[in-house]
Amino acid sequence: MAKRIEVSGLHAYYGQVHAIEDISMSVEPRSVTAFIGPSGCGKSTFLRTLNRMHEVIPAARVEGKVLLDSEDLYGSEVDPVAVRRVVGMVFQRPNPFPTMSIYDNVAAGLKLNGMRGKSRLDEVVERSLRGANLWNEVKDRLNRPGAGLSGGQQQRLCIARAIAVEPQVLLMDEPCSALDPISTLAIEDLIAKLKEHYTIVIVTHNMQQAARVSDRTAFFNIAGTGQPGRLIEVDDTSKIFTNPVEKATEDYITGRFG
Template identity: 65%
Template sequence: MLKLPSTVPGAGAGNSMEASHRGIRVQDLNAWYGRLQALRSINMMMEPKLVTAMIGPSGCGKSTLIRCINRLHEVVPGARVTGSVLLDGVDIYAPGTDPVELRRSVGMVFQRPNPFPTMSIFDNVAAGLKLNSRMPRAKLSDVVERSLRQAALWDEVKDKLNQPGTALSGGQQQRLCIARALAVEPAVLLMDEPCSALDPVATMKIEELVRELREKYTIVIVTHNMQQAARVSDFTGFMLMAADRAGELVEFGRTGEIFTNPRDKRTEDYITGRFG
């Protein structure tokens, strides 16, 4: 689990450490790439052990938003953030927070599967563990098996753990990346369009997996596929780019409600395909 300072400067008086504040709370979050504002005043709560989907047209800031949750945004030169993101009540932007440590708690899966090309299937999954700790080989094997099982890949790869990860199919590679993210036992799993490079069967497998992983992890998934958002998520956030190109959260609510009776006309226009 994430080890962060227990007192959180600037996180708002008295509300940062209560048990009810588990999950991810985004408070007045703004993000910039140089002078271009990419996110404006985002406020939302991603509930623990539930799936939150972020939808919206290209450029609306959904990827930027989730990259702010594991502090990957600031890696881009000129990028900066104001506001706060509380993970289980702890501000991840508080001074003294180690971004590397944070990213162990907040795993991420990207659009295109990106297994380490020179590593075997086993080593791909073990990579994070080897980086962070000296674990005996036997223990390591246990974690790799557990992670591959969780990612619903074990049965397909158990006899070829020493083959390169890149030898797998696209869908398998993506599940390998999920296994790699799970190996370090994160609290949160961020998924940035995890199925956009996959065929429908592989997509269905990932969606099934998301439903299963929900029991253990807080999952945030960015997707262009609205039916996917409808199928896998419990909550949905809809984002749009304002006139100055900054991304704003237009509507956030239960997925069932968003897809049957959205409150905001812009959400309705987007999800019914009458946008722009």
């Protein structure tokens, strides 16, 4: 049930600040698309426009179109809350709900949207935790607080929480930047597995990670401080990393940036 994302002419602003300028690209279903680029180039901002999380920040606004299988996410009739149920998100720092147990964290999205029935919830929690490769580690302590897990486990818990609501698309904003290499590997394996069912977009600062996990890569850059971020190039990952069209992309991935 993964969906295709088609972005055209997208601009995002924070008040008067023009954060990203005129982005058009498409994201294929059941694939991993990586966003790379220097800090402040608008990768995360762009990612957040894909599930209307950008506008949660006061004075932030978006112009342009984001089509999810031909439906415009920014249509006037569209409820941002409904968009976020279809396009899930995992954040840079693991953020389990501190007042909730492991079980409740995973069930949160469903419970808070009014789903009842213990056996159904049990089933979803187990499926989601298995899906996030965490079930075996926590199955005996589902009632313990989620904040008691290690950083890598917490991040997988957050992934389980995100996939429990069965989104079509999963956005990941540097999901491994706060984790050690072992946990990173666990998450990367998980991404490879999740790609069979979901459309995945991942922001990463780690070029090797982009090369390892993604099918397509988009490179973003800024002309200078205060300038809006721009999409420089998007193509198959193998092409971006071996034979990019733009010189800026080549400079960045070979470390000749700046």
